[in-house]
Amino acid sequence: MDLMDIQPPPQSAYAEADGVTYHYIEMGEGSPTVFLHGGGPGCTGWSDFGQVAQLFAEDRRCFLVDILQYGKSAKPVIEGPMWDYHAAKTVALLDSLGVARADFVCNSWGGTIALNLAAKYPERVRSLVITGSMPVFYGPLAPLPEGARRGRNARDVYYGGDGPSPEKMRELMARLEWYDADAIPEGTVKLRHEQSLDPEEMALAAASDNPRGDWQDLTGELGRIEAPSLFMWGMYDAFLTPDYPLMLARMVPRGNLHVMSRTSHHLQEERPHDYYTVVTGFLNQQHD
Numbered sequence: 001m002d003l004m005d006i007q008p009p010p011q012s013a014y015a016e017a018d019g020v021t022y023h024y025i026e027m028g029e030g031s032p033t034v035f036l037h038g039g040g041p042g043c044t045g046w047s048d049f050g051q052v053a054q055l056f057a058e059d060r061r062c063f064l065v066d067i068l069q070y071g072k073s074a075k076p077v078i079e080g081p082m083w084d085y086h087a088a089k090t091v092a093l094l095d096s097l098g099v100a101r102a103d104f105v106c107n108s109w110g111g112t113i114a115l116n117l118a119a120k121y122p123e124r125v126r127s128l129v130i131t132g133s134m135p136v137f138y139g140p141l142a143p144l145p146e147g148a149r150r151g152r153n154a155r156d157v158y159y160g161g162d163g164p165s166p167e168k169m170r171e172l173m174a175r176l177e178w179y180d181a182d183a184i185p186e187g188t189v190k191l192r193h194e195q196s197l198d199p200e201e202m203a204l205a206a207a208s209d210n211p212r213g214d215w216q217d218l219t220g221e222l223g224r225i226e227a228p229s230l231f232m233w234g235m236y237d238a239f240l241t242p243d244y245p246l247m248l249a250r251m252v253p254r255g256n257l258h259v260m261s262r263t264s265h266h267l268q269e270e271r272p273h274d275y276y277t278v279v280t281g282f283l284n285q286q287h288d
Helices: 045-056 082-097 110-118 151-160 165-177 185-197 200-208 243-251 272-285
Strands: 015-016 020-027 032-036 060-066 078-081 102-107 125-131 212-214 228-233 255-262
Touching: 015 082, 020 045, 020 082, 020 165, 032 045, 032 110, 045 102, 045 185, 045 272, 060 082, 078 082, 078 125, 078 243, 082 110, 082 212, 102 110, 102 272, 110 125, 125 272, 151 165, 151 200, 165 185, 185 200, 228 272, 243 255, 255 272
Parallel strands: 032 060, 032 102, 078 212, 102 125, 125 228, 228 255
Antiparallel strands: 015 020, 020 060
16 A cells, blocks of 8 residues: 555544534544644644554544644634643543543644643543654753744745745745655645645734744643653654653653654654554553
């Protein structure tokens, strides 16, 4: 199976959750597994995890969720602590879906949501897989790049100037998300670019105030996480070098770290078979 060419998304659904509407794709049967994507322009549950989801769906009930303010989910202006807001709404989504407890497999932005959720709602999380997330604002060896503003700056560049284009999307992915720029699938560029043109998404990107909520440092929360946690990291992550997740893995009581060669920020897209093999092995180690 060639996973490098992302397929059109399968049939999707919507769920009401504590006053907001989530869009998601459900695949497979078995242990509930929630996939939360990253915060780059045009990211969705399908764009970030569509390639590997078909592997996980062979023996898992997979939910590929569009995070609020992304994809086809609602785009509310968030007031107050951002990760608390997302965690509470994600729990409300689990309630709406009838999922008492789930594994979480997450990239970047979505992983920070899941870490906070695991700290504050431990009974809802069986295990965590976190890739390229930044829950704390400091690094063990050096300050984080550009004061941790690299993602925000990339969004400003992408939406600025002459506005979004497929070329700018490919350039952003090549610079920040993929180790091998030549391997970026055209289908993924197209999917991300088309989603980034969503009028509400563009309005959020252009807002001068902070519609995404107040940034939170989760240092105090990480030590409270009871769930077994695997930090999956790209050897060449453009945002956070592997010393950073090693620090996180030591802050979380049951933390583990796997660093994958020839990858940057989107391991699950760059090496989908290998990502699946490591992650499913970890998930299957966990016994209730």
